[in-house]
Amino acid sequence: MSLQNWEHQAQKGRDILNNSIPKQWLLPADKLPPPTQKNVIALPRQSGLLSERELTITEMSATGLVAQMGKGSLKAEEVVVAFLKRSVLGHQLLNFATEFLADEAIARAKELDDYYQRTGKLVGPLHGVPISVKEHIGFKNKTCNTGYVAWVDNVTPEDAHLLQLLAKAGAVFHVRTNQPQSLMHLCCSNNITGTTLNPHNRTLTPGGSSGGEGASMGFKCAPLGIGTDIGGSIRCPAAFCGAYGFRPTTMRMPMAGIQVASLGQETIHGVVGPLASSSLEDCELFSKAVLNQEPWNNERSLVPIPWKTVTPTRDVTIAIMWDDGCVRPHPPITRALRLVHDRLIAAGINVVDWEPYKHDEGWNIISTLYYPDAGTLQREMLLSSGEPARPLTEWALAYSRPEPLTHPEAWAYQHRRDVFIDEYHAIMKRRGVDFIISPPYPGVAAVLGESHYWNYTAIWNLVDFPSVVFPSGLMVDLELDVFEDGDKMYVPRNEVDGREWGKYTGPERFEGAPIGLQISGARFRDEEVLAAAGLVEGIVRGGRVAKL
């Protein structure tokens, strides 16, 4: 494909987006804030586009919405319209959508309302819940470009398995969201629909690769979203945008119909999971609605382990990982960890420090296993359209070896991976630790194009720990997060540490950014990790302490 051709193809992708925008809800250009305005979180109210009722609806959790719909005090149609309006505004400000599904969503919401009116019952546990969906999760008869210009014309023959199950549970899909070229940035930028911004500060990235979802959650364009994660791609956007994100253990959530260039690659398994704008509960609502339908009966690579309801217990040992031993976290992150640490102790939880186990070796293994082919497939994907590689695509490909591994070399790495997984679990058991709280990233949301260091999240992909990101409730603070003399004296351990530490010259660069935290636990203990996240969040944010 010639240069002209790839631009022509990219334009087709933009046309799909632009044609899908419900124009009646667009804020006139002269009412939009100037591009220099960083924080746009207040715009839904300030713009006057949404009524009070719509503002209230869009600030509710999925769980809350379903409860109201079950009482008949909310209709699915008004719910999806409210979120559509907020999404259109969000898109004008953040460029987070790849396609709106307004007509289908409203039609489906009306069906749900009819059903409720006829029967007095909800269709399922997600009745009327608007869900935004990362673009590479395929919809029947719609294009699915997965961030590649080469795939702009690809049409998906049927809905992804996960979408089928969510739809049966009553979900309404109203907007598809942006992702980076190659799906391998902790940022969100491609040659088709461009770059997505962070609603808390538009000079920052919403994270990636589920960056459109991060923005969607941060701006409350949906109570629930769907992301995918092979190195942090659910958790990083959740953390950067002040939302919730859940990376389940592999082989639990249905993956069929999610498009990736390297279909069949299993050196490192990607997973799909929920993001939520305002409640951890919604991550469980989502997971339970999916697993209660026993997806393993249709998708045989899944393990038949039903979702179980777990009551959180205070009789646990929680470890705090202050630093991964490779890259020192920035001051705001450390401040949030201190808050968690102190509040957990004050609440009587057994808290210990987590000494990281060979995270550098872990990164060596996982970064080698991302591209055992030396990135040839990704480069061919770009070559086949002629689109140029984005800087962070080059960055990710640079992790790979210069030459493809032989199969026996790859097997040896896979074996090292399996041994590492067993060792990490064994050490956790030996130390008597149930859950590990860690930074999701060295800092808060990165400046656009600067999100380079993955291993605060990727390490948990490697050992396949279910992991949850939740907001600490704190934001970057211009007074508290100043770069002090002691910080200036810090001598980085290595080049990478120096690069990452150098990005924090003070809180001003990250003004407005929320501070997220991550909690992880042993493989297949998804329910326990989510319950523990709820316990910790409750204690840290002071909301639920008394109840437990």
Place this chain on the structure above:
Amino acid sequence: MSLQNWEHQAQKGRDILNNSIPKQWLLPADKLPPPTQKNVIALPRQSGLLSERELTITEMSATGLVAQMGKGSLKAEEVVVAFLKRSVLGHQLLNFATEFLADEAIARAKELDDYYQRTGKLVGPLHGVPISVKEHIGFKNKTCNTGYVAWVDNVTPEDAHLLQLLAKAGAVFHVRTNQPQSLMHLCCSNNITGTTLNPHNRTLTPGGSSGGEGASMGFKCAPLGIGTDIGGSIRCPAAFCGAYGFRPTTMRMPMAGIQVASLGQETIHGVVGPLASSSLEDCELFSKAVLNQEPWNNERSLVPIPWKTVTPTRDVTIAIMWDDGCVRPHPPITRALRLVHDRLIAAGINVVDWEPYKHDEGWNIISTLYYPDAGTLQREMLLSSGEPARPLTEWALAYSRPEPLTHPEAWAYQHRRDVFIDEYHAIMKRRGVDFIISPPYPGVAAVLGESHYWNYTAIWNLVDFPSVVFPSGLMVDLELDVFEDGDKMYVPRNEVDGREWGKYTGPERFEGAPIGLQISGARFRDEEVLAAAGLVEGIVRGGRVAKL
């Protein structure tokens, strides 16, 4: 390594074996039957080596032995001595052992007896059960050659995880058993300890790759054995030797400490599982004893699905696969399938025919994925000692592509594999079939060196169906299994079919061989498949019909 050196190394392997044989129980050479005597099944009695009580003990199931030991009417020591004596004789006749563990086994049995005497209790569900173990399952501080001369000096640092669990449950390991070079023959021949023979007819193979286990079970050298299976290596020896074999779903049974050249290879997962000499119940006893110890807490690649007890039900639909559409089974196999078919119908079971789903495509996928490296690793294993490739090693390597697949090519095959797995399950569900009975091989035990066609077992590895082999109760019959005029007229579908069909010129070649059958069911329905195998065996062999 020079030619001389590999022979020197191979001799070291033979020395380990020869030094380990408990000489006091050897039958003098002049009392052994002539090498031309094919069937040696009667030798334990004829030889006079074993007492009546020892003969009785060695013909009991593990379940029966444990029950007697629980009552105090049998001691672990006499049990293991009886099986050791039978094993020594078996080895003289069949060359099935790679190392005897007589001293350790007797010492352990004495400990168990002491424990019982002190407490009146059994150590665990496998208290005092002698188990033979395929050589590549590593024992602490013992060599583990995995069939390669290059590894004759390899010493294992600790017991394989599975052995640790079985030992905790009370098992006693008394003999390690032979395997073919490369582990990829349905036969049992290597350059270290040579070729293992079938006790029912010594011109036939006991099957492979767990061929030593096949001979061990067929000659009743142990009530239980441990094999591994990536294409039929548990089931083929069980079928060829008139025993039971259970290939579980992948990721249930602990694999850590089982040595293979391609550690970390996961294009096709191998599994470990039990063989049993006289009872299907013993396969469940084994599986339950292992999974009740929750091995997933130490080996994190396993899925945390406990063993559940299933009551077999007659309310099932069982399909008979008469032919895989690629290679026509030999007359004895078809006769056994007819018997099963008629008896199941007579017993009121819903029986249908199974039309195989693209088994040729299945073979294309699995045979490509065995050696995505074009067999380079296997060839390097041979080159590193200088040992020559055995004919069936060359045969297996010939399945591979001439050049290694690129990683993206391998991923594409892996994706085809996953799609095939889903399709196979979907078709089974659509047809309303619960279990499929099929031949384990086109014929009964193959003539030594002739076991070429794997896909009656490998297809179930590909789709990851748990599968059980059990004896039909029939043997090759010189009158019933004659090659009739109709058979002579058969026009093979293709070259492979012609080759396999040509091997059956009449029953004489296979005199004495038992006829085994295979039953398979959906992934992760291990318990149901074992229960169904029990139901079918009971009906076919007339033993348990009335009870159900």
